[in-house]
Amino acid sequence: MRPINNLTELYAISKRIYESLKTPSAVVEYVKSPNKAKEKYNQIRKETRLKKEFELKIGKRLSSHWALVRMVKDEDEFIKICRKAFRLTKSYKSGKLKQIRKISQGKEFIIIIGSERTGGSYVKHHLVNNISGLTTNDEMIIQEGIPEFKFLANSSKHHDNCLYQLMLWLVWIDMKYKNQTTIVKKSAGFPYAYRIVQSLLARAKLTTIITTRHPGAIYRSSVEGPKVIPIGRSSYLFGERAPEWWRKAGKFTRVLHFWHLIYGKIATNLDENTKQDANVIRYGNQEDAIKKVLRNVTDGNAPSAEKDMEDDPFVLTKRNYSSFWTSRVSQSVIRDTKRLWQNQNMRLPIDPENIK
Incomplete structure (x- = not known):
């Protein structure tokens, strides 16, 4: 067992999980080309702004992996959790709850x-x-x-x-x-x-x-x-x-x-x-x-x-507050939303004219 040290390792681990479980491509589409990802990451790792943009783009796909990788003790635990999550996902989609x-x-x-x-x-x-x-x-x-x-x-x-x-x-x-x-x-x-x-x-x-x-x-x-x-x-x-x-x-x-x-x-x-x-x-x-x-x-x-x-x-x-927020437009949207809640037997405690 060893700790996960960097982004490149996370790519590789996710790729292995993908191959072993044949998960939906939308879940791990960003790890299909780990070598290209590694090359691109190495090119931009020294440039803070580009690195941030890159990681934000990747994170949009699976931010839970980034959080999880910082919390687990090692690679084995990471893979164990991901495998079980994939199995439960399949169970849910087949109606087995x-x-x-x-x-x-x-x-x-x-x-x-x-x-x-x-x-x-x-x-x-x-x-x-x-x-x-x-x-x-x-x-x-x-x-x-x-x-x-x-x-x-x-x-x-x-x-x-x-x-x-x-x-x-x-x-x-x-x-x-x-x-x-x-x-x-x-x-x-x-x-x-x-x-x-x-x-x-x-x-x-x-x-x-x-x-x-x-x-x-x-x-x-x-x-x-x-x-x-x-x-x-x-x-x-x-x-x-x-x-x-x-x-x-x-x-x-x-x-x-x-x-x-x-x-x-x-x-x-x-x-x-x-x-x-x-x-x-x-x-x-x-x-x-x-x-x-x-x-x-x-x-x-x-x-x-x-x-x-x-x-x-x-x-x-x-x-x-701008006068816009007491205009007919904003009042109309708030009243429409309140009616929607009323139709669902709920009360939205917001008044159009009372801004805080």
Whole structure:
């Protein structure tokens, strides 16, 4: 057994897994030519910018491998996890869910979904801090982009890829957290295919937290902070290439489209049980929601949570908003999304005129 030292080795290992299991080409298409990949990587490894672009491009295909390779102890463990994930992927596609669901049986999964810049990271941070057994440096748990379900926003092209990554995540939990009863996961991509998640966790207790916020506030927060909402000319919302109308549209229009899409997907992808039990949080009310969830998880109260949030309080930032966000266009999109939620017997706690 030996550690995995670099990107080139990861290519070779993934190639061997591909050959031995005959997995879908979409999952590992980037490792079909390991020699060419090695040559290209060696050419650009000294140039930081190109190297970053190259790795980002590769990571788009299978970011779970990059996280996993940093967490496993050696090559053997990496291959063992990948093999099992591939077998479970095949089982899922053939309708055999018993073995997959057995992994989650007896556990409680707290899943946090919603747009970026809605306070979900704050919720995740304090839940992880107050639930013993979870480690804040485990990328397979903490990384919000794993599994990469965000690529299913408007396309099923990467379905097998995303499904395989979900299996990797479950296998990792089974191996490293077998005795851990509660798992916290915040995912940027789960809203686009949450039915799959609910199906696989059918034997577990599932707590779904949905974080919400006015689209104008999401946009302004992203402009002034990390630019994480997918409103660039090239967006994962459209797979390989964004349509012409998107490329010509202004940022305000793109934000409204993204906001309507993600919260529409959430409402239509939740099953009836999840809808009834979901904790829908309006931005600014994170602390109350954290306390409520922790009380349910710990069968009482979580005294450490009070001190934890006292040291790191949630603070609303005052911002200036464009008149666009109180225009008829934005009000119409918000009302349309609220009606969509109502049709699903859910309530979206966002008012068109109230921006925070």
